[in-house]
Amino acid sequence: MSTTRATTKDRSAATTLLRLWPYVRPARARLFTAAFVAILASCTGLVIPLVLKWMVDGPVADGDTAGVWLGALYLLLLGFAEALLFGLRRWLVARPLSHVEAEMRAGLYRHLQRLPVAFHDRWASGQLLSRATTDLMLLRMFLAFPLTFLLVNSVTITVGVIIMLIQDWTLGLVILGPAIPVVITCMVFEKRYHRVARLAQDQVGDLTTVVEESVLGIRIIKGFGRHRSQARAFRELSGKLRGTELRKAGLLATIWGVITTLPEVAIGAALVLGCVQVADGELSAGTLVAFLSTALALRWPVESIGFLLAMTQEAATATERYFEVINEVPEEEAYSRGAGNGAPSPHEPAADEQGLRFRNVRFRYPDAPEDSPPILDLIDLHIRPGESMALVGTTGSGKTTLTALVPRLHEVTSGHITLDGEDITAMSREELRSRVAVAFEEPTLFSASVKDNVLLGMDEEELDRALSVAQADFAHALPHGTDTQVGEQGLSLSGGQRQRLALARAVVGKPRFLVLDDPLSALDVHTEAAVEAALRDVLADTTALIVAHRPSTVLLADRVALLSDGRITAVGTHHELLRTNAEYAHLMSGTGEAKDDDR
Missing domain, CATH: 3.40.50.300 (P-loop containing nucleotide triphosphate hydrolases)
Known part of the structure; x- marks a missing residue:
C-alpha cells in the first residue's frame, strides 16, 4: 500500500483548480473564444422554442402552409448553426489542451529529476506514474468539457429561465420550484464525492505500483512460486478499488436521480397548469408550446450538472495530487533551506x-x-x-x-x-x-541500447575504451553489437554483465x-x-x-x-x-x- 498520501487542506474545488491557471494562460484566447462559441450555440438552441411559438400561433393557427415551410426552414438553419458552432468549439480546444497536458507532463518529469533521492525512496513509483498519466488525462478532459460547460450550462439555464418567466411567470415559478433542493443536493454531493474520488485515485496509484513491481519482479515471483499470492494481493487491491468506484457510482446515481426527477415533476406540473390556462383562454397554445419546449431544452443542462460536478471533483483531486509532487522541494532549494536553519555554510x-x-x-x-x-x-x-x-x-x-x-x-x-x-x-x-x-x-540499466546505457550522452569515441576497462567486450558479440537493446532493467543480461556495463559507464568520461x-x-x-x-x-x-x-x-x-x-x-x-x-x-x-x- 502507498505511504505517500498527503494530507491536503480543505480547499474548495474552484480554489484548487485555479492553480492550473499558469498552465492554461497561454491558451486562454482560444479557450475563452471556445466558451463564447459554446454559449452562442446553446443560446441558438433556445431560439427554436420561440420559432415554434410563432409557427403555432401564426401559420398553423391561420392555416398558412407557406408559413409552416418557412418556419421549418428557420428550424433547420438554427439546428445547423448550433451543430456548426459546437463543432467549432471542439476544434478550438483540441490542440491547445493537448499542449497543456503535454507541458504539465513534461514539467512533472523535469521536476521529478530534480527531486532528492530521499523523495524517491519515500514515494511509490506507481503513485508517480498515475499522476503523470491518469491524473493529467482527467485534467485535460476537465479543461475540454466540464470547465466550459459548467459556464455554458449556467448561462443557458439563466437565459432559459428568463425566457420562460417572460412567457408566463406563474409557470416559470413552477419550474423554479425544485431549484433549492437541487442546489442543496449538489453541495452535499460535492463534499462526499471529493473524498471518494481522492481515495479512488490513490488506489489506482497503489494498483499501478503492484503491477509494476510484479512485472519487474517476475523472476522472483516465478522462482518462488508466489504467483497465486501475488494474484490474491492484486485481487484484494482491485476489489477495494471496485468498491470505491461503486461508491462513486452510487453518489452519482443519487444526484442524477434527484436532478432528473424533480425537474421532470416540475415540467409535468407546468404542463397540467398550462393546459388549464390554455383551456381557460388565459394562455395561447403557441406560448405553452414555446414554454414547454424551452423547459425541455433545459433538461440536458440541468441533468448534466451531476456528472459535470463529478468530473470537476475528480479534476480537483487530480490537481491536488499533481501539485503534491510539484510542491516537493528540489535538491538545490532543499539544501539552501536547510542551510538557513543551521546547516553549515560553504x-x-x-x-x-x-x-x-x-x-x-x-x-x-x-x-x-x-x-x-x-x-x-x-x-x-x-x-x-x-x-x-x-x-x-x-x-x-x-x-x-x-x-x-x-x-x-x-x-x-x-x-x-x-x-x-x-x-x-x-x-x-x-x-x-x-x-x-x-x-x-546494484547496477541499473535502462530500456535502451548497450551504447546508450554506457555513454549516457558522453562522446562515443570513449565507448570501446570503457568497455575494455570493464571487460565488457561481450557487448560486441550481442545480436546487434552495442546497438542491442538490453530490455527493461537490463534483465536480458546476466548480473555480471550488467555490473560490467555499469562500471564501463563510470569510467567512460575519464x-x-x-x-x-x-x-x-x-x-x-x-x-x-x-x-x-x-x-x-x-x-x-x-x-x-x-x-x-x-x-x-x-x-x-x-x-x-x-x-x-x-x-x-x-x-x-x-x-x-x-x-x-x-x-x-x-x-x-x-x-x-x-x-x-x-x-
Missing part, C-alpha cells in the same frame, strides 16, 4: 588540500527521529590526488551511505566534503557530477573522482582479475573511493579505511591493518558477521 579549506576530503561529516536520514544516532558520525578522511582508497566495514556500517554523500545523492547533516579544496556544496550539482562518476553495487560501491561483487574470479588489472591503469589517473568486501578488491587500493558503526576507526595499507587491527583481519578472513542493513 567551507573554505586551505589551498593545498587536494583530492577528496571528509571533515567532521555527520549524517542522519531526514525521516529519522531527531534523537536517533547518526548513520555516520564525525567522519574524517583524506584521499589524496591520484590515490585510491578502499572502504571496508561490516554490512550496516554505513559504507553505501558514505559514498552517496560524495555526488550529493544525500546531503550531509553537518561537516564538509571537499574536492581539490572546494566544498561540494559550493558547486552546482551539474558541475559536481561532471567531476565525480559512480558505479553502484572522471577526476571515482566512487565505486563494490563494483565487482557479481563477477567470477577470472573476470574479476581481468577487470582489476584494467582498473589499475584507470585508478592511476584518478582519485577513487572504493567500497570493498573482498581482499582482491581491497588490493586495488593504495590505502584502506575501516568503517565501524558509522565511524572511521582505522586507516592504513591492507597489510598494515591485517597486522594491527583485529576487526579488519576478521573481516578479511571471510568470517565477519553480517548485519541487517547497509544504509
Whole structure:
C-alpha cells in the first residue's frame, strides 16, 4: 500500500483548480473564444422554442402552409448553426489542451529529476506514474468539457429561465420550484464525492505500483512460486478499488436521480397548469408550446450538472495530487533551506588540500527521529590526488551511505566534503557530477541500447575504451553489437554483465573522482582479475573511493579505511591493518558477521 498520501487542506474545488491557471494562460484566447462559441450555440438552441411559438400561433393557427415551410426552414438553419458552432468549439480546444497536458507532463518529469533521492525512496513509483498519466488525462478532459460547460450550462439555464418567466411567470415559478433542493443536493454531493474520488485515485496509484513491481519482479515471483499470492494481493487491491468506484457510482446515481426527477415533476406540473390556462383562454397554445419546449431544452443542462460536478471533483483531486509532487522541494532549494536553519555554510579549506576530503561529516536520514544516532558520525578522511582508497566495514556500517554523500545523492547533516579544496556544496550539482562518476553495487540499466546505457550522452569515441576497462567486450558479440537493446532493467543480461556495463559507464568520461560501491561483487574470479588489472591503469589517473568486501578488491587500493558503526576507526595499507587491527583481519578472513542493513 502507498505511504505517500498527503494530507491536503480543505480547499474548495474552484480554489484548487485555479492553480492550473499558469498552465492554461497561454491558451486562454482560444479557450475563452471556445466558451463564447459554446454559449452562442446553446443560446441558438433556445431560439427554436420561440420559432415554434410563432409557427403555432401564426401559420398553423391561420392555416398558412407557406408559413409552416418557412418556419421549418428557420428550424433547420438554427439546428445547423448550433451543430456548426459546437463543432467549432471542439476544434478550438483540441490542440491547445493537448499542449497543456503535454507541458504539465513534461514539467512533472523535469521536476521529478530534480527531486532528492530521499523523495524517491519515500514515494511509490506507481503513485508517480498515475499522476503523470491518469491524473493529467482527467485534467485535460476537465479543461475540454466540464470547465466550459459548467459556464455554458449556467448561462443557458439563466437565459432559459428568463425566457420562460417572460412567457408566463406563474409557470416559470413552477419550474423554479425544485431549484433549492437541487442546489442543496449538489453541495452535499460535492463534499462526499471529493473524498471518494481522492481515495479512488490513490488506489489506482497503489494498483499501478503492484503491477509494476510484479512485472519487474517476475523472476522472483516465478522462482518462488508466489504467483497465486501475488494474484490474491492484486485481487484484494482491485476489489477495494471496485468498491470505491461503486461508491462513486452510487453518489452519482443519487444526484442524477434527484436532478432528473424533480425537474421532470416540475415540467409535468407546468404542463397540467398550462393546459388549464390554455383551456381557460388565459394562455395561447403557441406560448405553452414555446414554454414547454424551452423547459425541455433545459433538461440536458440541468441533468448534466451531476456528472459535470463529478468530473470537476475528480479534476480537483487530480490537481491536488499533481501539485503534491510539484510542491516537493528540489535538491538545490532543499539544501539552501536547510542551510538557513543551521546547516553549515560553504567551507573554505586551505589551498593545498587536494583530492577528496571528509571533515567532521555527520549524517542522519531526514525521516529519522531527531534523537536517533547518526548513520555516520564525525567522519574524517583524506584521499589524496591520484590515490585510491578502499572502504571496508561490516554490512550496516554505513559504507553505501558514505559514498552517496560524495555526488550529493544525500546531503550531509553537518561537516564538509571537499574536492581539490572546494566544498561540494559550493558547486552546482551539474558541475559536481561532471567531476565525480559512480558505479553502484546494484547496477541499473535502462530500456535502451548497450551504447546508450554506457555513454549516457558522453562522446562515443570513449565507448570501446570503457568497455575494455570493464571487460565488457561481450557487448560486441550481442545480436546487434552495442546497438542491442538490453530490455527493461537490463534483465536480458546476466548480473555480471550488467555490473560490467555499469562500471564501463563510470569510467567512460575519464572522471577526476571515482566512487565505486563494490563494483565487482557479481563477477567470477577470472573476470574479476581481468577487470582489476584494467582498473589499475584507470585508478592511476584518478582519485577513487572504493567500497570493498573482498581482499582482491581491497588490493586495488593504495590505502584502506575501516568503517565501524558509522565511524572511521582505522586507516592504513591492507597489510598494515591485517597486522594491527583485529576487526579488519576478521573481516578479511571471510568470517565477519553480517548485519541487517547497509544504509
